[in-house]
Amino acid sequence: MCGIAGFVDGSEQVPDTQVLEAMAGSIAHRGPDDHGYYQGRGVGLAHRRLSIIDLSANGHQPMPNEDQSNWIVFNGEIYNYIELGHKLAAAGHTFHSSSDTEVVLHGYEEHGPAWLSRLNGMFAFAVWDDRRRSLFAARDRIGIKPFYYFFDGATFVFGSEIKALLKHPAVRAEPDWESIREYLMFGHAVGNRTWYRGIQQLEPGSYLMLENGRLRQERYWDLSLEPEYDRSLASCVEELRSLIDDAVRLHWRSDVPVGAYLSGGIDSSSIVSLAARQRGERMHTFSAAFREGPQYDERAYIDIVARTFKTVHHEVIPSADDLPGLLPKMLWHLDQPVVGPAVFPMYHLSRLVAESGVKVVNGGQGGDELFGGYPSFYVPAARNLVRGFRHRQENMPWQEMARVPQYLYRGGVVERLMGRFRQASNLAPTWLRTNGSIRSDLKEKWRAACDNRLPAGSFEEMTYMNLKHWLPGLLHQEDRISMAWSIESRVPILDYRLIELAGKMPSWVKVRGGTLKHVLRAAMRGCVPDQILDRTDKKGFPTPVSQWFRGPLRSYVENSLTGRELACAPLVDTAAVERMVRDHIRGAADYGAVLWNILNTEVWLREVEQGWTGLRQ
Numbered sequence: 001m002c003g004i005a006g007f008v009d010g011s012e013q014v015p016d017t018q019v020l021e022a023m024a025g026s027i028a029h030r031g032p033d034d035h036g037y038y039q040g041r042g043v044g045l046a047h048r049r050l051s052i053i054d055l056s057a058n059g060h061q062p063m064p065n066e067d068q069s070n071w072i073v074f075n076g077e078i079y080n081y082i083e084l085g086h087k088l089a090a091a092g093h094t095f096h097s098s099s100d101t102e103v104v105l106h107g108y109e110e111h112g113p114a115w116l117s118r119l120n121g122m123f124a125f126a127v128w129d130d131r132r133r134s135l136f137a138a139r140d141r142i143g144i145k146p147f148y149y150f151f152d153g154a155t156f157v158f159g160s161e162i163k164a165l166l167k168h169p170a171v172r173a174e175p176d177w178e179s180i181r182e183y184l185m186f187g188h189a190v191g192n193r194t195w196y197r198g199i200q201q202l203e204p205g206s207y208l209m210l211e212n213g214r215l216r217q218e219r220y221w222d223l224s225l226e227p228e229y230d231r232s233l234a235s236c237v238e239e240l241r242s243l244i245d246d247a248v249r250l251h252w253r254s255d256v257p258v259g260a261y262l263s264g265g266i267d268s269s270s271i272v273s274l275a276a277r278q279r280g281e282r283m284h285t286f287s288a289a290f291r292e293g294p295q296y297d298e299r300a301y302i303d304i305v306a307r308t309f310k311t312v313h314h315e316v317i318p319s320a321d322d323l324p325g326l327l328p329k330m331l332w333h334l335d336q337p338v339v340g341p342a343v344f345p346m347y348h349l350s351r352l353v354a355e356s357g358v359k360v361v362n363g364g365q366g367g368d369e370l371f372g373g374y375p376s377f378y379v380p381a382a383r384n385l386v387r388g389f390r391h392r393q394e395n396m397p398w399q400e401m402a403r404v405p406q407y408l409y410r411g412g413v414v415e416r417l418m419g420r421f422r423q424a425s426n427l428a429p430t431w432l433r434t435n436g437s438i439r440s441d442l443k444e445k446w447r448a449a450c451d452n453r454l455p456a457g458s459f460e461e462m463t464y465m466n467l468k469h470w471l472p473g474l475l476h477q478e479d480r481i482s483m484a485w486s487i488e489s490r491v492p493i494l495d496y497r498l499i500e501l502a503g504k505m506p507s508w509v510k511v512r513g514g515t516l517k518h519v520l521r522a523a524m525r526g527c528v529p530d531q532i533l534d535r536t537d538k539k540g541f542p543t544p545v546s547q548w549f550r551g552p553l554r555s556y557v558e559n560s561l562t563g564r565e566l567a568c569a570p571l572v573d574t575a576a577v578e579r580m581v582r583d584h585i586r587g588a589a590d591y592g593a594v595l596w597n598i599l600n601t602e603v604w605l606r607e608v609e610q611g612w613t614g615l616r617q
Helices: 017-026 081-090 100-118 177-186 233-251 266-279 299-308 320-334 343-356 367-371 375-391 398-418 420-425 436-449 459-484 496-504 518-524 545-550 554-561 574-585 592-610
Strands: 003-008 034-040 043-049 070-078 121-129 134-139 148-151 156-159 199-201 206-211 214-219 258-261 284-288 312-316 360-362 488-490
Touching (some): 003 070, 003 121, 034 070, 081 100, 100 134, 177 592, 233 496, 233 518, 258 343, 266 299, 284 343, 312 343, 320 343, 367 459, 367 496, 554 574, 554 592, 574 592
Antiparallel strands (some): 003 156, 034 043, 121 134, 206 214
């Protein structure tokens, strides 16, 4: 929901609307329903509205409090806003709308930063206090909604997307080469820097205060991974079933039509199944598939869920021919490349949702990270079993010790092939231009990203790394691509109560009997069709770029990455890149994932240099 932007420059001048209009105009896709501005001495706020709750003019933003001393611009949804609003009304607050935005504003007036701990939702917002001449801004616990900012000591600029900040004259579009190098090395971002020098993200679970020219940032929530070893599997299953059911109920609150993504996996199928049982009405579901083989097509499982719950189902089959024309457009919406090629089918899927007339869509993001759904969890699960055996931890399933060799084998093979989280312990890839100093800095940064309180190599450390450094890229992608088509994407499994519950669960309720996500499967048994719950073939959102780079997109890759001076030449060994392209095309090796990252970097750098000219949705 919505796009926000603004700036504080410390002057006594009231800004005209030109800069604010440009900032808001750059993110008009986030809010095509309405727009508004606030201008005060040395401050400007801008808002683009996607109307989801209270569709009337009363939900217009920027929104003031009763005496217009505080003004808010808000992006997101607060799912428990009705309950919170009742409490604030009882405390004497007067409401002029039925929007969740006004609940956030009055709650901040009443409780200050402590109010954030009561919000259940996805959000990024800023409140200007005209009396104190201060700006307060906050972001949701896990970082579902974005908040970017620039501060040079005199001017503070913020927005939902980087492109909005770049419309302010104080901000320049200069590439941050180290951040780009990190993407090429790890395949995703590390930390809260961006590809633009001087622009960074407000950390998830944090707020900032700008007052008297000083910027202060504090964390109000953090991941807690402290298993309660005396908990039984049955108690975990019971609480999980209750909480996920309630999370789905809250995430269906809306004044516009709501649908759901359906991939055929356990997570999205759980959302659809629970919502269908709760609401007793037909819902719209959406999926994407490819014709390049069964490994890219989950329609057999999708059909089981769609038929069981009689959904109004929509599907799209993207074509490789669309990729060259769409890649610059997708990168413009993303602001910078993120994790993997799933952005391509997601773009088509979001367009399908928008064209159906559905404005809000719920998905299954987060289940793998919270409940041990990736094959890379097998090895840390084995390590935890050994530790539990040594320390005689309660309720540990001793029979699981027999599976330790099996887990080590399964996870070991995957780690050798895909060991994304341990790359920092090795040298950088030979095609990546780097030196010993930069290599060392990258390693240290990666190690520093781990929570040192967690045992090295443990299940909890792997969970932490997935939630803190892999999931943000997936959420970035989901937010930008859904907003590109002016739809709101929600993620019920990332309800903070489920995150906190998952942090208390021992690893052996998540990986058990040779099965990943065991506790979620058990919680959904009897609700989700057994054919879905019994699946063991983890797919994610596979996209056949490796095949395409050898087939229909061969010329595109060759023309983009060989026989020319590359924009990314300061970062890569161009001769090595050309060899990879040749070897991939002739089938001597599979460099599809690496070439995708290099291609994205090359296209992004070219477009930045040219100013993204001519791009339209």
